[in-house]
Amino acid sequence: MHDCSENGSYFHRKHGVVRMDADDELFTREDPIFANKELLEINHLPEKNRIVGRDDEIQSLANAVNPAIFGQSPSNLLIYGKTGTGKSLCAKHVSRRLIETADQEGVTITYAYIDCSQDTTETQAVQSLAASINDAEKTGVSIPDKGISTATYYKRLWSILDAQYDVVLVILDEIDKLESDSILMQLSRAGEAGKIDDCKIGAIGISNKIKYKDRMDERVKSSLCEREFVFPPYDANQLRSIMNARKDAFRDGVLESGVIPRAAALAAQEHGDARKAIDMLRYAGEIAQANSAETVREEFVTDAREKAETDRFRELIRGATPHSRYVLQALTHLSLNEPHQDGFRTTAIYDVYEQLCEDVGSDPLSLRRVRDLLKEHAFLDVLEQSRHSGGSAEGNFTKHRLLEDPEVVRDVLVNIE
Numbered sequence: 001m002h003d004c005s006e007n008g009s010y011f012h013r014k015h016g017v018v019r020m021d022a023d024d025e026l027f028t029r030e031d032p033i034f035a036n037k038e039l040l041e042i043n044h045l046p047e048k049n050r051i052v053g054r055d056d057e058i059q060s061l062a063n064a065v066n067p068a069i070f071g072q073s074p075s076n077l078l079i080y081g082k083t084g085t086g087k088s089l090c091a092k093h094v095s096r097r098l099i100e101t102a103d104q105e106g107v108t109i110t111y112a113y114i115d116c117s118q119d120t121t122e123t124q125a126v127q128s129l130a131a132s133i134n135d136a137e138k139t140g141v142s143i144p145d146k147g148i149s150t151a152t153y154y155k156r157l158w159s160i161l162d163a164q165y166d167v168v169l170v171i172l173d174e175i176d177k178l179e180s181d182s183i184l185m186q187l188s189r190a191g192e193a194g195k196i197d198d199c200k201i202g203a204i205g206i207s208n209k210i211k212y213k214d215r216m217d218e219r220v221k222s223s224l225c226e227r228e229f230v231f232p233p234y235d236a237n238q239l240r241s242i243m244n245a246r247k248d249a250f251r252d253g254v255l256e257s258g259v260i261p262r263a264a265a266l267a268a269q270e271h272g273d274a275r276k277a278i279d280m281l282r283y284a285g286e287i288a289q290a291n292s293a294e295t296v297r298e299e300f301v302t303d304a305r306e307k308a309e310t311d312r313f314r315e316l317i318r319g320a321t322p323h324s325r326y327v328l329q330a331l332t333h334l335s336l337n338e339p340h341q342d343g344f345r346t347t348a349i350y351d352v353y354e355q356l357c358e359d360v361g362s363d364p365l366s367l368r369r370v371r372d373l374l375k376e377h378a379f380l381d382v383l384e385q386s387r388h389s390g391g392s393a394e395g396n397f398t399k400h401r402l403l404e405d406p407e408v409v410r411d412v413l414v415n416i417e
């Protein structure tokens with residue numbers, strides 16, 4: 001029973017009348033800015049024609065996994081690069097294309113995507129892997145969230161692989177976050193060790209830690225790193241094309257012409273990060289919505305950039321290990337106390353870092369490890385390093401300077417603790 005009067009919305013909809021009545025004015029029926037916002041969402045996997053400037057990388061990855069089409073073992077790969085350089089996107093895209101082509105050849109392939117920043121332990125990673133590729137109706141195998149041993153998860157994984165697939169590609173994103181190399185060892189040796197009969201496994205490791213390989217067990221290194229790829233940051237033209245290819249996220253005529261060039265120029269100036277560029281575009285649209293503006297104006301890009309930058313930084317810090325954060329905290333402390341200094345020497349940072357470790361009751365890492373952690377932060381553009389000469393008495397030394405506002409860094413660090 002409808003309680004609407006003849007003037008109510010039910011009456012109007014039923015009779016094809018589009019006039020808004022008093023109740024309807026409370027809500028907007030159509031998004032005035034976005035036509036397909038999903039295109040700008042973080043987890044959206046764009047189709048082929050929206051992937052720009054990575055043809056060579058995609059072809060190289062495809063060549064490395066190509067043997068899978070003939071049911072042979074794909075090469076194991078390691079992909080390095082700064083944030084937002086398309087590593088995950090290209091790995092997933094190539095995997096998806098491989099599955100389609102193999103299917104036409106009668107070869108059954110699947111891929112599993114493991115986010116090692118979430119699944120950091122061996123048990124979590126093998127559980128996620130097994131659960132994501134298992135079709136319980138076909139295999140009769142169950143993969144509970146918890147309650148069984150790591151060894152049992154492996155046993156079930158091997159039986160799923162043999163029952164369902166000729167080849168599986170395992171994408172291990174942020175592989176450096178895994179607590180141990182054990183799962184890599186298991187995956188790379190499963191065939192030789194007779195754990196699986198017919199199925200072939202290919203691993204694709206992804207990392208933005210330049211030094212990750214140095215920490216790996218030698219045996220794992222030799223099998224996992226058969227091929228390595230480094231993805232460079234994007235330049236302004238590439239970022240512009242990437243954003244242009246997603247313009248239809250907005251309604252026709254809503255996006256003013258200066259928005260994409262400005263966002264691309266800013267993103268290229270800083271880190272050449274496509275995620276940040278796309279985030280900026282989404283935020284600029286949301287700012288237009290919040291201001292009830294009819295168009296997305298170039299001036300909105302300034303605020304959008306600030307928000308995207310803080311997001312990026314927060315994500316980087318959230319993913320960092322405690323000691324990597326202490327090192328940053330030490331540099332932040334120095335930067336806040338001596339704001340006019342153009343940088344701080346490694347030894348000065350190390351002194352504060354040691355003190356911080358003592359305060360939290362943690363053993364400090366060696367000076368060499370701290371130097372590596374500073375290098376990692378520099379690689380991800382959190383700080384900048386410069387070489388200096390101290391003359392014959394002091395020799396050469398490195399200075400480190402935060403690229404972010406130290407107050408912003410402090411606030412992010414405090415809120416993550």
Ligand SMILES: Nc1ncnc2c1ncn2[C@@H]1O[C@H](COP(=O)(O)OP(=O)(O)OP(=O)(O)O)[C@@H](O)[C@H]1O
Binds near residue numbers: 042046053054082
């Ligand atoms: N060449 C490209 N064409 C279109 N979109 C891209 C391209 N490269 C990256 N993107 C988009 O930018 C965002 C970040 O890409 P991706 O997650 O692949 O980066 P990443 O290198 O794996 O970064 P991280 O190390 O931070 O995980 C995604 O939304 C992706 O769709």
